[in-house]
Structures are given as structure tokens and as C-alpha cells.
Amino acid sequence: MNGTPASWRPRRGLHRVGLSLGRGGRPLRIAYGRLFHEANTFSPLVTTRDAFDNAFALTGDALARATTLRGKELEGFMPHAELTGFAQAARAAGEVETVPLASYLAVPSGPLDRDCFEGLVEDQLARLRAAGPLDGVYLALHGSMEVRGLDEAPEASLLRRVRALVGPDVKIAASFDLHANLSAGLVEPLDVLVGYRTNPHWDLAPTGWRAGNRLIRALRAEIxxxxxxxxxxxxxxxxxxxxxxxxxxxxxxxxxxxxxxxxxxxxxxxxxxxxxxxxxxxxxxxxxxxxxxxxxxxxxxxxxxxxxxxxxxALPKMHTVPEALEEAARTPWRKLGPVTFVDVDDIVGAGAPGGNTRIVEALLGRDDPPRAYVPVHDPALVAHTWDLPLGSEHTLVLRGTPGYDQPEVPLRAIVAARVDGELGRYVRLDVGSVHLAVGESPPLPIHPRFWRDLDLDPRQADIIVQKNFFHYRMFYGAISFRHVPVVTDGATSLxxxxxxxxxxxxxxxxxxxxxxxxxxxxxxxx
Ligand SMILES: [Zn+2]
Structure with a gap:
């Protein structure tokens, strides 16, 4: 997503300038921040604070700079998201002072541990206390967060504490992901509530704009x-x-x-x-x-x-692994490029760990397996093979994500390549025509570059396994023309x-x- 969608550019005449001042004749002061995570309760992984202290973490002035039209709010993912939309709504309204809190976002994974959540909430509350007198607060939230040992929806806990801190007279707005689970604790503390209206989601910035626009108009008693x-x-x-x-x-x-x-x-x-x-x-x-x-x-x-x-x-037809292998052998699209297997039961973009071993097990059980590229999360196997000489052959066992209850797959594999990149350490293990990309973090080979970094040409594959529903298609549009949903068993199993x-x-x-x-x-x- 690049550029500014026309639909949320400031429009002339949208606001009445005469009502622009806040209380007591001074500009409105509105604090804004983000706490965003989509949890998968079926993942054995626990999300800890380091998952939020990443490239997306922005606080104070850095957040203010990132939410200008020249800034990058979610670097490498989407330059303009909810908080940029909100900041532009405030700018367009005029006479609004925006006070940046913090923006924390971690990629979907298992539930948060309690310390991580409490630390993140306390951080936002401390910034809110330090913000001085406010008229409003805007928070960009997901609505499907989960915290181990917390007997309350996490976003409800955050909003309850924000409301207690700012008091009843400050108006609070929140936006939620379209996949939020709404509950009374999310609805009742809020004066303004909006959700994404696109799936897959491209309207993060317009959603923040809508939240900010309605919050400002409510504060000015226009609505x-x-x-x-x-x-x-x-x-x-x-x-x-x-x-x-x-x-x-x-x-x-x-x-x-x-x-x-x-x-x-x-x-x-x-x-x-x-x-x-x-x-x-x-x-x-x-x-x-x-x-x-x-x-x-x-x-x-x-x-x-x-x-x-x-x-x-109904959903489109899902295939078992043997059905998908037959389809890959039969489809005329194979002549134009590799067939993509979408591992719908192990979708990393929906919080699965990516350590499903069932496709590998099925491939290696064939007499003459196709040339397949398969990413698998198995940090123990990365640690075990990282220092082995390239080109050497070993007897190994693929187990997948620890605690994920996947079949153990014995391998006689050649250590063919390794890379320490954006996703952490990955080792390529070759078992005949089956090429495994074994990683220490959940695999998201959304870009074909993932395979090239491991000296594999994506066009030479018969089958490429993906761990996300849609986003990879933006980068494989000229490479793969047949996409087969494959049912295995994992954290996103329907x-x-x-x-x-x-x-x-x-x-x-x-x-x-x-x-x-x-x-x-x-x-x-x-
Ligand atoms: Zn969503």
C-alpha cells in the first residue's frame, strides 16, 4: 500500500471552521496511540514484550513524525495506518493539538503473557498521565487480543483503565480490526467506535480518519x-x-x-x-x-x-494433502509456474506458528516426490544444524514448533544453504527434490526473495507452500497461477x-x- 487513498484526503468544506476551538477558548487536545495484537489461542507460542519492541514501536515525537503524510507509521508493512489517518483528520479540522502516546504492534501469534500486557498498558497510562489536560483520547486497537491469566477482554481492561484515568468528561474513540470480538467492555467506555470495512484490510488510514473526524465533531458538540x-x-x-x-x-x-x-x-x-x-x-x-x-x-x-x-x-473447496498433490500433478497451470499450496490450518498471518510437518511427511512418503519448497518453523532443528558444513548430509528429525503436537518426520538431508535475515535464522535442508526452509521464527515467505536468499529459484519449483491467505499473491502474481487450499491440522484449523x-x-x-x-x-x- 503506497500513497494516500483519495477517499480520506482532507475534503474542503467538511468542517465548520467557526466551531474549531476546544474548551475555554483553547484548541482541543487529543492524545493518540495504539496497542494491537491478534491472538491465536491454538498456538503453543507465547507473545512476550520483545515481540512489541520491534520496528513498529514508536513513541512520543517519533510517533508524531511517523504519522505525517511523509512519515511511515508501520514501516515495511503500510506507511499510513490508523494513527496517520487520525492525525490528518485533526489537521484538517484545525485548532486541534494532537499528543502522541505510544504505538505498539506485534505480528499475530499466541496469547500475550501477563507481564507483557501489564507493561504495555502501564506504559500507555504513564504517557496519558504525563500528557496534561486532555479533551479526547483515540486508540487504535485490534479487538482479538488475548492475555494468559486475564479474566477480561484485554482491550476492555485497557479501556476501563483509560476511562478511570481521564474521567467521564474526556471523550474516548477507538477503532478496531474487522475481526474484533465486540463485547460490552469494548463498547461501553467509548464515545466513538469504528471498524475497518475492507477484508483483506487496506483501509487502516481511512478508519483512523473516520474515528478522529467523529471524535472532534463530538467534542465540538456538532454531533x-x-x-x-x-x-x-x-x-x-x-x-x-x-x-x-x-x-x-x-x-x-x-x-x-x-x-x-x-x-x-x-x-x-x-x-x-x-x-x-x-x-x-x-x-x-x-x-x-x-x-x-x-x-x-x-x-x-x-x-x-x-x-x-x-x-x-460455503468456503471454497479445501483439499487434503494427497488431493492437493494430485491436483498439482494434473493442473494445466503447472506449465506456467509452480502450484501454490496454501496451508490453511497453519496460517502464520492469523497467528499460527508455522511448524506444521504434515505436508513434509506426505511429500517424503511419495516414491517420486515433486520439486517442493516448504517452510517449517523448528527452532531446535535450526540450532542443531546451523554450524554444520554446507553440503554435508545428516540423519535428522523434523519436529516443527515445540508443543505443536505434529508428527515427527525423520530425514536424511543435505545442509544446502543458510541465511540470517529479516525473519531470523533459516537453514535449507534438501531431501532429494524436497527443499525445506527450516526457521527459528514463524515463516512468512510472502516475497519470492525468501527462496532466492536460500539459493532457490521460485520458478523452478513444482509446489511452493504458503502460510498466509492473500498477501503473498501481490508478489507471486507473475510466478504462480494455481492456488490450492490444503487442510492439515494446526492452529488455524476450521x-x-x-x-x-x-x-x-x-x-x-x-x-x-x-x-x-x-x-x-x-x-x-x-
Ligand atoms: Zn483482521
Whole structure:
């Protein structure tokens, strides 16, 4: 994502300049920050503070510089995200002083340990205390964080403590990822709540703009945000859930149209990250109107109903590993480039550790395996092989991520290459035509460069295994033309989600005919 989407550039005449001052005739003062993580409860990995003290960590003046149009808020991922959108909304409104707190984001992985979470929250609260008198606070959050040993939604804990610190008169806005799990603790402390409206998500900056714009207008008493929300007993539905493809295209288009009505301040649909342990997991519809509670309730009901109507839309066909291998041998697309296997049960971009060994096991069980490139997280095997001479052959065992309960795969492998790069240390182990990229961190070979760094030409492969749903396609557009979803067993296994949904009375694990009788209890849950 480069450049500034036209849709959130400051528009002339959007704000009335006459009402621009804050309380007591001085500019509005609004603090802003981020605490962002998507947790996967089925991953054996624990997310610790070092995962947040990374290239994305920005505080104080560095955060202020990064959220200008020349800055880079999430370097290497997306230059302009929510906080840049917010800062530009404040700039466009005029007479708003923005006070940077801190921005912390870690890539999706297992739940946070308690110390990590408390440290991050205390850091934000200390910055908030030091910020001086404020009129408003804006926080960019995910909404599917999870913390070991914490009996509360983590974002709810943060918002409760922020509210306690700033008092009832300061207005608080938050934005959430479209995969947030909404709960009372997330909704009730907030004056302004908005969510992403694209999937895959490209609208981070526009979302921050919308949050900032509504917060500033609320502080200037131009609007009175009034919320209504509904919760569905639904953890999987809507097919691929892509906002610009059927079936969800109709629902998202309807939400955008709603916001063209000046009485409607925002409409958001949260389709949840289904891999957390939240006891109240479920899709949610949220609508905010300008001082019209009846309209908010009516539209929240209507949005929930539209989402519920798509609950039985199927996902594309998933293949077992043998089926996928047959498809790779048969497809005419193979003549043009390698076939991509998307390991849907071990998606690192959704918090899986990437240490699934089942595809390797299946490949090595063939008499004449295809030329395959397979990334696997196995830090113990990296440590064991890092100092072995290149070209030497060894008897080894691939075990995958520690604690991930994967089959052990014995190997007779040649140590063919090694690299210490962006993703940490990776060793290439060759077993005949099967090339393993064994890493000490969860593998994200989104860019073909990952293979070239290990002296492998991506075009020469028959099969390349990916650990993310979509993003790699931006870089493999001229390389791979057939993408096969492969079912193995891991932290993003939909079977696990369905099994749990059946226990907890959620669609599609439990076959439910309606949502309304479940909504009150789901909204009341902690
Ligand atoms: Zn998301």
C-alpha cells in the first residue's frame, strides 16, 4: 500500500471552521496511540514484550513524525495506518493539538503473557498521565487480543483503565480490526467506535480518519454519537468474507450507503478472528447515529439480519494433502509456474506458528516426490544444524514448533544453504527434490526473495507452500497461477473452530435457526 487513498484526503468544506476551538477558548487536545495484537489461542507460542519492541514501536515525537503524510507509521508493512489517518483528520479540522502516546504492534501469534500486557498498558497510562489536560483520547486497537491469566477482554481492561484515568468528561474513540470480538467492555467506555470495512484490510488510514473526524465533531458538540449493537451466535460464515466479493459485497455496500445518510455516523460489521478463547466469541453489528437511538437500534438489527442471512455461504473447496498433490500433478497451470499450496490450518498471518510437518511427511512418503519448497518453523532443528558444513548430509528429525503436537518426520538431508535475515535464522535442508526452509521464527515467505536468499529459484519449483491467505499473491502474481487450499491440522484449523462452536452453541458448529434469543446473553458476557 503506497500513497494516500483519495477517499480520506482532507475534503474542503467538511468542517465548520467557526466551531474549531476546544474548551475555554483553547484548541482541543487529543492524545493518540495504539496497542494491537491478534491472538491465536491454538498456538503453543507465547507473545512476550520483545515481540512489541520491534520496528513498529514508536513513541512520543517519533510517533508524531511517523504519522505525517511523509512519515511511515508501520514501516515495511503500510506507511499510513490508523494513527496517520487520525492525525490528518485533526489537521484538517484545525485548532486541534494532537499528543502522541505510544504505538505498539506485534505480528499475530499466541496469547500475550501477563507481564507483557501489564507493561504495555502501564506504559500507555504513564504517557496519558504525563500528557496534561486532555479533551479526547483515540486508540487504535485490534479487538482479538488475548492475555494468559486475564479474566477480561484485554482491550476492555485497557479501556476501563483509560476511562478511570481521564474521567467521564474526556471523550474516548477507538477503532478496531474487522475481526474484533465486540463485547460490552469494548463498547461501553467509548464515545466513538469504528471498524475497518475492507477484508483483506487496506483501509487502516481511512478508519483512523473516520474515528478522529467523529471524535472532534463530538467534542465540538456538532454531533451526539448514539450507539446500538447486536451480537450473533456465529463464528464462521459469509463464505470468503471478502468485502468486494459476493456474498459479503452486498452487506458492505449497504453499510457504506448507510453512512451517506447524515443521521448515521458509522456502521460496522465485525466478523471475528475465530481462533481466540473468548467466551463470548461471535460476529457483531454496530451502528452509531447522531442522537437517534431508535434509528441506531433499527439499523443494528437490520445489519445483524443481513449478516445472519449469509451464515451458510460455503468456503471454497479445501483439499487434503494427497488431493492437493494430485491436483498439482494434473493442473494445466503447472506449465506456467509452480502450484501454490496454501496451508490453511497453519496460517502464520492469523497467528499460527508455522511448524506444521504434515505436508513434509506426505511429500517424503511419495516414491517420486515433486520439486517442493516448504517452510517449517523448528527452532531446535535450526540450532542443531546451523554450524554444520554446507553440503554435508545428516540423519535428522523434523519436529516443527515445540508443543505443536505434529508428527515427527525423520530425514536424511543435505545442509544446502543458510541465511540470517529479516525473519531470523533459516537453514535449507534438501531431501532429494524436497527443499525445506527450516526457521527459528514463524515463516512468512510472502516475497519470492525468501527462496532466492536460500539459493532457490521460485520458478523452478513444482509446489511452493504458503502460510498466509492473500498477501503473498501481490508478489507471486507473475510466478504462480494455481492456488490450492490444503487442510492439515494446526492452529488455524476450521475443524477446531467448528468443534468448539458446537460445544458453545454457535453457528456453524451448532445449527441455529435464529440469532435474536442469543444476542442478550452474548452482549452481557464479560
Ligand atoms: Zn483482521
Amino acid at each position: 451526539r454519537p448514539t450507539h446500538a449493537w447486536r451480537k450473533l451466535p456465529l463464528v464462521l460464515g459469509g463464505g470468503m468474507t471478502i468485502d468486494f466479493l459476493p456474498p459479503m459485497r452486498g452487506v458492505f455496500g449497504w453499510m457504506r450507503a448507510l453512512e451517506r445518510d447524515p443521521r448515521v455516523l458509522s456502521a460496522s460489521l465485525f466478523m471475528v478472528h475465530p481462533y481466540t478463547n473468548a467466551p463470548d466469541l461471535g460476529w457483531a453489528a454496530h451502528v452509531c447515529t447522531d442522537d437517534d437511538p431508535a434509528l441506531a437500534a433499527e439499523l443494528a438489527d437490520a445489519l445483524a439480519e443481513r449478516a445472519w442471512a449469509e451464515r451458510d455461504r 475443524r477446531r473452530v467448528r468443534d468448539r462452536a458446537a460445544r458453545e452453541d454457535r453457528h456453524p458448529g451448532a445449527r441455529l435457526s435464529e440469532w435474536r434469543t442469543h444476542d442478550p446473553a452474548l452482549r452481557a458476557a464479560r
